[in-house]
Amino acid sequence: MRYAAEVALWLLALGSYWLFPDYLGLLAQVWIAALFAVSLDLLVGYAGVVTLGHAAFFGLGAYVAGILAVQGWGEPFSGLLLAGLAAALLGLLTAPLVLRGGELAGLMVTLGLALMLYEAANKAAFLTGGADGLQGVEIWPLFGRFRFDLYGRIAFLYALGVLFLCFMALRFLVATPFGLALRGIRGNALRMAAIGTPVRRRLMAAYAVSAGVAGLAGALLAQTAQFVSLDVLAFHRSAEGLLMLLIGGLGALYGAVLGAAAFTVAHHLLAEMTPQFWEFWIGAALVMLVMLGRGGMLGLLRRLGR
Amino acid sequence: MNAALETRGLTRHFGGFTAVDDVSFSLPAGARQALIGPNGAGKTTLVNLLSGALPASAGQVVLGGEDVSALPMHLRVQRGLVRTFQISQLFAELSPLESVTLAVLQRAGRGAVWWRPLRRHRAEQDEAAALLARLRFSDAEATARTDLLPYGKRRMLEIALALALKPRVLLLDEPAAGVPPGESREVLDTVAALPRDVAILLIEHDMDLVFRFAERITVLALGAVLAEGTPAGIQRHPAVREAYLGEMAHAPAA
Ligand SMILES: Nc1ncnc2c1ncn2[C@@H]1O[C@H](COP(=O)(O)OP(=O)(O)O)[C@@H](O)[C@H]1O
Ligand SMILES: [Mg+2]
Numbered sequence: 001m002r003y004a005a006e007v008a009l010w011l012l013a014l015g016s017y018w019l020f021p022d023y024l025g026l027l028a029q030v031w032i033a034a035l036f037a038v039s040l041d042l043l044v045g046y047a048g049v050v051t052l053g054h055a056a057f058f059g060l061g062a063y064v065a066g067i068l069a070v071q072g073w074g075e076p077f078s079g080l081l082l083a084g085l086a087a088a089l090l091g092l093l094t095a096p097l098v099l100r101g102g103e104l105a106g107l108m109v110t111l112g113l114a115l116m117l118y119e120a121a122n123k124a125a126f127l128t129g130g131a132d133g134l135q136g137v138e139i140w141p142l143f144g145r146f147r148f149d150l151y152g153r154i155a156f157l158y159a160l161g162v163l164f165l166c167f168m169a170l171r172f173l174v175a176t177p178f179g180l181a182l183r184g185i186r187g188n189a190l191r192m193a194a195i196g197t198p199v200r201r202r203l204m205a206a207y208a209v210s211a212g213v214a215g216l217a218g219a220l221l222a223q224t225a226q227f228v229s230l231d232v233l234a235f236h237r238s239a240e241g242l243l244m245l246l247i248g249g250l251g252a253l254y255g256a257v258l259g260a261a262a263f264t265v266a267h268h269l270l271a272e273m274t275p276q277f278w279e280f281w282i283g284a285a286l287v288m289l290v291m292l293g294r295g296g297m298l299g300l301l302r303r304l305g306r
Numbered sequence: 307m308n309a310a311l312e313t314r315g316l317t318r319h320f321g322g323f324t325a326v327d328d329v330s331f332s333l334p335a336g337a338r339q340a341l342i343g344p345n346g347a348g349k350t351t352l353v354n355l356l357s358g359a360l361p362a363s364a365g366q367v368v369l370g371g372e373d374v375s376a377l378p379m380h381l382r383v384q385r386g387l388v389r390t391f392q393i394s395q396l397f398a399e400l401s402p403l404e405s406v407t408l409a410v411l412q413r414a415g416r417g418a419v420w421w422r423p424l425r426r427h428r429a430e431q432d433e434a435a436a437l438l439a440r441l442r443f444s445d446a447e448a449t450a451r452t453d454l455l456p457y458g459k460r461r462m463l464e465i466a467l468a469l470a471l472k473p474r475v476l477l478l479d480e481p482a483a484g485v486p487p488g489e490s491r492e493v494l495d496t497v498a499a500l501p502r503d504v505a506i507l508l509i510e511h512d513m514d515l516v517f518r519f520a521e522r523i524t525v526l527a528l529g530a531v532l533a534e535g536t537p538a539g540i541q542r543h544p545a546v547r548e549a550y551l552g553e554m555a556h557a558p559a560a
Contacts, residue, residue: 191396195409
């Protein structure tokens with residue numbers, strides 16, 4: 001039953017390529033947002049570390065992939081991988097700061113680090129293009145054959161493929177002893193220490209993995225849009241990631257995908273209907289979902305399925 | 307006799323208040339020792355200092371001859387010093403089976419395995435299931451969410467998590483607190499049935515249970531050791547009788 005639902009979901013995702021041929025660009029955005037939300041779910045939903053600065057890793061990934069391409073290395077897969085590694089490294093370096101004090105202190109540190117990175121990218125215009133954005137990103141064809149096209153066909157397939165692989169890797173990870181340990185830490189960190197677990201080391205690993213996946217998502221955006229703006233590092237991106245998680249449901253990975261899809265599509269539709277007012281409706285939908293019960297869309301589906 | 311656990315001048319201040327005051331005591335290997343004292347005497351604070359949940363203001367904790375004063379809690383646990391909590395510290399959303407499996411995996415050094423799924427760790431899961439069965443968890447109880455279990459079962463899970471670590475020194479902070487009388491005896495019998503080479507320090511208010519279990523008793527009052535000795539000696543001890551008479555009165559003659 002659960003397995004069938006999973007297969008159906010991925011088939012639907014792939015099938016949307018033929019179902020909505022005019023919206024391939026938007027759907028690529030959905031897959032990228034989903035990858036970002038899934039990375040956040042590992043940290044927030046499993047390990048219980050809340051962050052307001054995850055855009056830092058998304059943005060770093062985007063700039064690394066973008067700058068590599070501008071400097072003459074436009075091969076997509078290696079660019080993607082380097083961007084993910086850079087973001088994971090930044091995660092590993094900043095994790096000790098984030099995990100130092102209490103929960104609220106950590107939250108402020110994530111916010112502060114993301115703000116610093118945003119301003120640094122703004123100032124380093126010679127490298128990043130600053131407020132004008134990074135121009136001239138040229139990505140070579142996938143596998144040397146499939147050129148990124150105007151209709152977003154290759155962008156769609158590339159983003160969905162990367163999302164699928166990362167999702168399956170994370171799905172595997174959360175079902176290992178390491179994944180169970182993260183759930184244990186979220187449930188009761190004191191008890192985890194009392195059974196001999198180096199809690200901070202586990203959280204640092206989770207933080208680095210989550211940062212790396214967020215970096216991959218950022219790189220996907222840079223490569224498919226062939227442009228990077230400061231927006232990739234903006235606070236609203238971190239906040240929207242959390243919104244997607246809450247909408248879709250925490251701590252189950254699929255909730256992140258559902259939430260990202262719902263948010264991105266709703267954003268698009270509402271922005272077309274009421275360009276000035278779409279945030280109001282997103283807010284209203286969020287309040288309604290919370291009223292409907294815990295667990296977001298996934299929780300709702302589970303209750304309907306029973 | 308060589309001590310399994312020893313403290314030297316262990317002290318903890320909270321602001322101007324001294325909760326644990328220059329405590330030097332030792333727990334011999336294989337000890338069955340009780341720590342008693344009125345509420346607020348500093349018993350839980352002492353356990354927090356021993357386990358590393360709180361840093362000491364002064365003094366040392368020596369585990370099997372090694373000074374562990376500077377070690378964080380998880381490293382003391384890995385050296386065999388395990389505690390339970392007076393106020394249950396459990397994983398509300400996990401089942402007892404998952405919780406105990408976590409402890410077994412960690413003890414076996416597999417707590418961070420990220421390359422092999424949990425379901426392929428059969429040995430650890432079987433060990434966890436066997437331990438829970440020994441502590442009279444039914445299959446349904448072992449796989450239910452922990453926060454849905456009755457209170458007595460949750461207290462038993464506290465102990466199961468400690469036993470899963472195969473401790474050398476076990477600190478039990480009021481394991482039977484709040485458990486109905488019939489079940490509390492069961493809790494203590496489980497503890498008493500542990501292998502003889504485990505040193506146990508039991509904090510308990512019920513004097514019947516203390517006298518059934520303990521071969522030695524340490525009395526703590528106002529953060530300091532007031533007396534230490536055999537159960538019979540403690541019962542006759544004038545200072546103990548004075549500080550603690552009301553609660554000692556119904557203790558059986560030993
Ligand atoms: N974290 C803390 N901050 C301030 N005072 C504390 C703290 N923990 C314990 N105390 C105080 O230390 C004293 C001893 O408490 P505790 O160790 O819990 O006693 P017991 O376990 O013997 O009942 C009490 O007066 C308590 O209020
Ligand atoms: Mg106490």
